[in-house]
Amino acid sequence: MLRKLVIAVAIVIVAGGIAFWLLTIPQTVPAGALGSHQPDLANGRTMFIAGGCSGCHASVGDDKTRLGGGLALKSPFGTFYVPNISSDRRDGIGAWSEAEFVTALTKGTSPDGRHYYPAFPYTSYQRVQLGDLRDLFAYLKTLPAVSGTVRDHDMAFPFGFRRGLGLWKLLNLDGARFKPDPGKSAVLNRGAYVVEGPGHCAECHSPRNFMGGIIAAQRFGGGPNPEGKGWIPNITPKGLGDWSENDIAYLLESGQTLEGDAVGGSMAEVVRHMTQLAAEDRTAIAAYIKSLPPVEGPKRTKK
């Protein structure tokens, strides 16, 4: 009897282990899936700006085109140290293939087959069109090579175990690219694309559950700042009810709020990028933000 029980437990453990292993295999995009492409560097730069890549990846205290990384991003799960994505062949992404780059941005898998942490917002970048990703990759390669590797992340137990992220991805990474809605205007579709894809606005402007996944029903409803102090505002009409499209576009250009205040914290960096976009893109973003369904975010807590 005891022997049977031991065998049964062993089978459950082994089966569970195999299931876990299979469910958490890091996904990749094969090179054969890409086809031919003539990169458009100007569009690649637009993606670089809209994506705010330099906001996290620029070498600390350095020129915004030198992407040596090193910035410490604090989170409830530990401290992330942003990697080098400069064109350096050894320390950056200079030796990556296009497929490896597309894999990293849409599957959250590194060239050596490990899961990236979602501090790298691939949940949004998976929406970006393939051509735009390839243009971005070509553009990044034109930026300076910066040598130096960045230290490892400093994760709290058990989050240092990356394989487990495969389960997180099952819940939070659906693999769908952005699809324009034929029933909406070109402006609204462009805005939706920039906001939901490269702009990754929802990553900060939405509350997250205890596993760090965005709570879909409260998307864009704001919440506590994942980087620490303060509160990220609700940008649905519940939070920006008084704002016109013009007011939103103006904030993206100047950093000035409707109340006459200036945005602070990470949004200042975002504004520095948004101001470089074409005015039409800021207008499109504003139009889409105004069209979001109103949702009530989490109850604001005192600091």
Added chain:
Amino acid sequence: MVRFMPAVAALVFAASLAAAQSNPIAARKALMKANGDQAKIGAAMVKGEAPFDLAKVQAIFATFADAAEKAPALFPDNSKTGGKTEALPAIWKNKADFAARLAKFGTDAKAAQAEVKDLATFKAVWSGLIRKNCTGCHEKYVQKD
């Protein structure tokens, strides 16, 4: 009556100076509030919600320059906390940078005051001035609760 005006002005000035010394947090909040109110007037003009008015624009830049001049004295070491201040400790850790930013704000405001003649020249300087000065400084030195 007119004769008393300088005396009154001097008194008001002395009183505000005393207030600034006794309550620098309230004094700097009032300066920032004035900046924000003026910035709203400017924003309405560039957004096309209000007609361009050169006198108002000059007043905006004068307010900015005035705030830039007065602000450095309003962050003494004993004003790091209290009074619902949103000033971050980083201000006192980077005093030179903070002072340089305020000085630049004043210089930019005065340059704009001399430069702006009409809506086109106003639009050309406005959002950059706001972004580089207000937003740039709030990024490092202001914490909203």
